[in-house]
Amino acid sequence: MIILDGRKTSSDIKDEIAVAVKKIVAGGSRAPHLAAVIVGEDGASLTYVGSKVRACKKVGFDSTLVKLPKTTTEDELLNKVHELNNNDAIDGYIVQLPLPSHIDSQKILVAVDPAKDVDGFHPTNFGKMALNLPTFISATPYGVMELLERYNVETEGKHTVVIGRSDIVGRPISILMSRKSNPGNSTVTLAHSRTKNIQELTRKADIIISALGSPNFVKADMVKEGVVVVDVGITRVKDDSEKGYKIVGDVDYENVSKKASYITPVPGGVGPMTIAMLLKNTLQAYTKK
Numbered sequence: 269m270i271i272l273d274g275r276k277t278s279s280d281i282k283d284e285i286a287v288a289v290k291k292i293v294a295g296g297s298r299a300p301h302l303a304a305v306i307v308g309e310d311g312a313s314l315t316y317v318g319s320k321v322r323a324c325k326k327v328g329f330d331s332t333l334v335k336l337p338k339t340t341t342e343d344e345l346l347n348k349v350h351e352l353n354n355n356d357a358i359d360g361y362i363v364q365l366p367l368p369s370h371i372d373s374q375k376i377l378v379a380v381d382p383a384k385d386v387d388g389f390h391p392t393n394f395g396k397m398a399l400n401l402p403t404f405i406s407a408t409p410y411g412v413m414e415l416l417e418r419y420n421v422e423t424e425g426k427h428t429v430v431i432g433r434s435d436i437v438g439r440p441i442s443i444l445m446s447r448k449s450n451p452g453n454s455t456v457t458l459a460h461s462r463t464k465n466i467q468e469l470t471r472k473a474d475i476i477i478s479a480l481g482s483p484n485f486v487k488a489d490m491v492k493e494g495v496v497v498v499d500v501g502i503t504r505v506k507d508d509s510e511k512g513y514k515i516v517g518d519v520d521y522e523n524v525s526k527k528a529s530y531i532t533p534v535p536g537g538v539g540p541m542t543i544a545m546l547l548k549n550t551l552q553a554y555t556k557k
């Protein structure tokens with residue numbers, strides 16, 4: 269069994285980006301600049317945004333964190349989005365989700381300039397991704413594909429079962445895995461909460477990509493010998509540690525790993541890849557300009 273090590277792979281990617289940034293700056297140009305907008309004080313969101321800003325520093329990017337109070341109105345946020353769209357010093361930016369319930373996330377995401385949409389959530393970029401055109405692929409699905417590619421996992425002709433159909437994780441992964449490309453070229457089944465007899469599907473799967481957010485959902489008796497397992501799930505489960513919680517995935521790692529040919533751990537699998545791919549998208553936004 270081979271562990272798909274997201275920590276090491278993401279560190280390699282960040283090193284590659286840092287080398288590229290050094291070259292850019294040595295050539296007399298400014299460094300790429302990523303901005304992140306956060307509305308409110310949600311603990312998990314603050315943690316995610318904090319790590320994105322730290323990662324920028326690590327690779328030599330400039331970064332700007334725009335912190336807005338949770339009382340920010342939709343119009344105020346739209347104004348901020350327009351401001352960032354028009355700011356030439358910002359190459360790419362993200363609006364951290366979830367937004368407070370009084371703001372229509374969709375309205376905000378479509379207002380982001382597709383050329384700066386390094387999260388790849390804009391319909392233009394999602395559509396290009398589906399059509400296999402050059403674009404920003406959203407960071408988590410991109411991270412899954414990059415892990416499979418860097419570990420030379422064979423996907424062509426394989427049966428992939430993706431569990432979860434969200435717009436930002438499961439659905440784009442299902443599209444990427446079915447595209448005429450490498451990784452890709454696999455036959456995809458997209459399962460969700462209305463899917464019947466999910467075990468029958470997973471037992472036939474050569475590759476399982478789980479993105480539902482339910483600890484221990486994928487158990488050893490649901491997978492066949494030699495399966496490739498990518499666990500995107502992240503759930504905080506209370507424990508006695510100093511932090512008061514631990515992070516767990518969707519997969520019963522201890523038992524499933526005994527049958528798997530490749531598997532991602534949680535933490536240390538897809539999670540770290542997400543930030544690395546966001547940085548990669550930002551470098552791409554900068555270079556395109």
Ligand code: NAP
Binds near residue numbers: 435461462480
């Ligand atoms: P989401 O929007 O809640 O979507 C969950 C999906 O799972 C839905 O499509 C849902 O089906 C499906 N589902 C729920 N219960 C199910 C069941 N019993 N059987 C089959 N399908 C079921 O979540 P998300 O944003 O996609 O995130 C999924 C997980 O990935 C979460 O744990 C999240 O924390 C994690 N995540 C990780 C990263 C990372 O960087 N590694 C990034 C983003 C998200 P319906 O559509 O029918 O409701």
